[in-house]
Amino acid sequence: MTIFLNLKEELKREPFKEFFISIPLKDLDLPENYYLEEKNIDVKLHLLKDKDGYVITITLNTTVNMSCDRCLTVFPQKFEFTESVLFTKKLPKHQELSEEDLYSEYLEDEEKFNLNEFVREEILVNTPMKVLCKEDCKGLCPYCGINKNEESCDCEIKMRGKESPFAKLEKLLK
Numbered sequence: 001m002t003i004f005l006n007l008k009e010e011l012k013r014e015p016f017k018e019f020f021i022s023i024p025l026k027d028l029d030l031p032e033n034y035y036l037e038e039k040n041i042d043v044k045l046h047l048l049k050d051k052d053g054y055v056i057t058i059t060l061n062t063t064v065n066m067s068c069d070r071c072l073t074v075f076p077q078k079f080e081f082t083e084s085v086l087f088t089k090k091l092p093k094h095q096e097l098s099e100e101d102l103y104s105e106y107l108e109d110e111e112k113f114n115l116n117e118f119v120r121e122e123i124l125v126n127t128p129m130k131v132l133c134k135e136d137c138k139g140l141c142p143y144c145g146i147n148k149n150e151e152s153c154d155c156e157i158k159m160r161g162k163e164s165p166f167a168k169l170e171k172l173l174k
């Protein structure tokens with residue numbers, strides 16, 4: 001189910017508002033490497049009326065089970081961030097945004113703000129380029145497929161001896 005916020009209505013009487021909202025992880029439509037179990041994600045939202053639109057600040061402090069890019073083990077990936085985005089109908093006045101400028105996005109409908117899409121995007125942006133169960137994950141052996149964090153094998157030594165012409169060179173040079 002998609003949650004829509006009526007920003008106009010939410011900020012009718014006050015210039016800002018802060019609240020928590022729970023969204024089922026399954027409703028976020030995340031890619032396959034996110035393990036979509038039955039679980040809610042608690043999101044802290046801060047809505048602020050701005051002359052050009054609405055500044056929405058999201059704070060997330062949770063874990064989502066993900067599969068490691070190297071060893072494929074499912075592990076809890078931490079998500080701990082706060083991001084502010086200006087949603088506006090106006091295009092930025094200056095083409096060049098300075099670093100202090102808020103990241104801005106086009107606001108389609110202030111009465112129907114798609115919260116799921118926003119949370120999804122922020123999770124994607126805050127996912128590391130390489131998702132690793134631990135920084136020094138050794139991954140899977142490309143020859144026998146064992147998880148090298150848990151077991152060891154001598155495939156690489158064997159293969160190096162057989163295939164590489166450099167192995168022969170190495171011996172000659174010694």
Ligand SMILES: [Zn+2]
Binds near residue numbers: 070
């Ligand atoms: Zn791993």
Ligand SMILES: [Zn+2]
Binds near residue numbers: 144153
């Ligand atoms: Zn192996």
